Amino acid sequence: xxxxxICLILCFCLGGALCLGAGQTAAPERSRVFYGSDPGLxxxxxxxxAAVEALTxxxxxxxxxxxxxxxxWGSMVGPGDHVGIKIAAAGGRDFSTHAPIVDAVLRGLTxxxxxxxxVVIWDRTDPEEAGYRVAPGGPGVxxxxxxxxxxxxxxxxxxxxGRLIWGDVAFKPRGPDPLARVQREQYSAQSHWSRLICGLxxxxxxxxxxxxEDCGVAGCIYNVTVPNVDNWRRFVNPPECGDPYLxxxxxxxxxxxKVVLNIMDGLMAQxxxxxxxxxxxxWSYATLYAGRDPVAIDATALRLLxxxxxxxxxxxxxxxxxxxxxxxxxxxxxxxxxxxxxxKEGR
Numbered sequence: 344x345x346x347x348x349i350c351l352i353l354c355f356c357l358g359g360a361l362c363l364g365a366g367q368t369a370a371p372e373r374s375r376v377f378y379g380s381d382p383g384l385x386x387x388x389x390x391x392x393a394a395v396e397a398l399t400x401x402x403x404x405x406x407x408x409x410x411x412x413x414x415x416w417g418s419m420v421g422p423g424d425h426v427g428i429k430i431a432a433a434g435g436r437d438f439s440t441h442a443p444i445v446d447a448v449l450r451g452l453t454x455x456x457x458x459x460x461x462v463v464i465w466d467r468t469d470p471e472e473a474g475y476r477v478a479p480g481g482p483g484v485x486x487x488x489x490x491x492x493x494x495x496x497x498x499x500x501x502x503x504x505g506r507l508i509w510g511d512v513a514f515k516p517r518g519p520d521p522l523a524r525v526q527r528e529q530y531s532a533q534s535h536w537s538r539l540i541c542g543l544x545x546x547x548x549x550x551x552x553x554x555x556e557d558c559g560v561a562g563c564i565y566n567v568t569v570p571n572v573d574n575w576r577r578f579v580n581p582p583e584c585g586d587p588y589l590x591x592x593x594x595x596x597x598x599x600x601k602v603v604l605n606i607m608d609g610l611m612a613q614x615x616x617x618x619x620x621x622x623x624x625x626w627s628y629a630t631l632y633a634g635r636d637p638v639a640i641d642a643t644a645l646r647l648l649x650x651x652x653x654x655x656x657x658x659x660x661x662x663x664x665x666x667x668x669x670x671x672x673x674x675x676x677x678x679x680x681x682x683x684x685x686x687k688e689g690r
Contacts, residue, residue, distance in 0.1 A: 374639035374677035377405040379688045380630040388627060390610055392443040395631075399447035399606065401688055402633035406604065416455035419603040420545050425461045426452060427543040427601075428482070431551045431566055431608075431618060432466040432473040438620040439473035440549045440608050444631070448547055448606075449482060465539050467570040487537045490514075493573045497536035497597060501588055504532050505577030512573050534572040536597045546601045548637070552609035552628065553617030554648045558585035559664025561618040562644050563605045563637030564675075568592035586666035590673050593637070599675065607632040607640050614651035624655070638676025639683045642667055646680065 379398040384391055400412050409415040420426055428448055430440035445464060452462055462482035464470055469486035477484045487493070489510030507514040507529040514529060540546075550566035557579040558565060568589050569575050578588040593599040609631060615624035632640050645664055652659060671678035 372677075373682055373684055374634065374636040375406075375684045375686055376632055376634045376636065376639050376643055377402050377686045377688070378630060378632045380628075382629050384629040384631075385610055385627045388437065388611065390441045390443050392446070395441065395443035395610065396447040396450075398631055398688070399444050399633075400451070402606065402631060403447075403451060403604065405686065405688070406633050406635065412451050413454035416451035420452060420455050420457055422456040422458065424457055424545045425543050426457055426463075426545045426547065427540065428462065428464045428547045428549060429567055429570075430464060430466050430470060430473070430475075430549050431553075431561070431570075432468040432470045432475075432486075433570075433618045434551065434553075434613075434620040435472055436474050437622070438551060438553075438611055438613060438617075438625060439470075440551060441610050442474060444549055444606060444608055444610075445475075448549070463539065463543070467537075485539055487539060487571070492537055492539070493535040494538045494541050495535060497538075497541050499534045499536065499572060499592065499595065500532055501534075501578075501591065502532065503577045503583065503588060504530050505534075505574045507531050507574060510573065531574055534574040534578075536595075537571045540567075540571045540597055540601075543601060545603050546598075548602050548605045550605075550607055551618065552607055552612040552630075552632075552644050552648075554614050554624075554652065554660055555579070555617055555663070556615070556660065557581075557663065558589065558666065559660040559662075560641050560645045560648060560667075562607060562641035564589050564593050564599075564641055564666070564670060565618075567598045567602060567637075571598065581663075584663040584665070587669045587673075589666045590670040590675060593670065593675060594673065599637070602637070603635075605632075605634055605637050605640055607644060609644070612648070612651070614648045614655065615657050624657075636676035636683075638667055638670045638678055642678045642680070643683060643685065 404415045407415040432439045465485045467487045553561045555561040612628035613625040
């Protein structure tokens with residue numbers, strides 16, 4: 344009788360637990376964004392190279408949980424990898440990914456055994472306009488050539504039609520005939536990935552911290568997608584402003600799945616007019632963010648940018664960044680502030 348009573352109690356408790364489990368959903372996984380902030384990182388608009396490299400090393404070790412720079416990079420890349428460092432160069436020398444961050448990454452890749460012949464620093468805009476130069480024995484420094492820089496076989500088709508312009512793969516030049524110039528505009532629902540991104544299997548993503556009047560924030564997701572496809576204007580134009588197109592582009596095997604680390608360059612921050620350089624909306628923020636989750640970094644940046652825009656009496660752009668919420672719903676990362684842990688300098 345006693346054993347029967349115990350069995351009944353156990354069954355009751357187990358059944359209750361099963362019913363409770365059936366009525367609950369698992370708590371969403373939290374995202375960690377590591378950051379470092381120190382006025383000493385910048386001297387006006389000029390970075391303190393040694394301090395920036397040291398902070399980059401600490402953040403990479405924090406993200407990976409490793410105790411050495413070599414171990415941190417070795418956990419993400421190896422000697423057989425073809426690694427791309429995706430910078431943001433549209434802001435020219437004044438507002439592009441700062442070289443000391445890239446220098447720290449290159450040193451880390453070398454310590455992980457990746458030959459510099461298998462590393463490329465690139466953007467659609469020529470990185471040389473931002474001060475990057477090809478050095479003997481160093482990595483490649485490349486930009487995406489119009490027409491020939493895109494792979495006609497690496498096609499993206501989405502239900503959004505864009506007007507083709509010179510440089511897009513499918514654009515047909517009209518020639519010198521004046522009558523031909525008045526032909527109707529050319530449109531397409533197709534885009535093509537750059538040959539550069541197609542040739543990589545690992546990406547280090549280093550965007551600048553910039554608002555975008557088109558899609559809210561030109562951050563981690565933007566930096567790997569929009570500058571790497573032709574016929575891209577259709578993805579960021581209103582009313583969709585990137586939703587859900589940037590999420591789908593990031594999910595494409597050519598892009599997001601290759602990204603092993605995101606480092607947002609907030610040494611300079613720009614809360615209006617980005618990603619091109621607008622000094623009236625920029626200031627020395629002296630902060631770097633790093634993590635695996637591009638959505639969490641972008642959402643954190645967006646909230647800060649909105650605060651600065653409000654102070655400057657600029658209209659909000661969060662409505663134009665709805666693609667970040669869609670990205671979270673697709674499982675690409677965390678958007679809600681209470682699901683993001685900000686950890687200073689890995690401590």
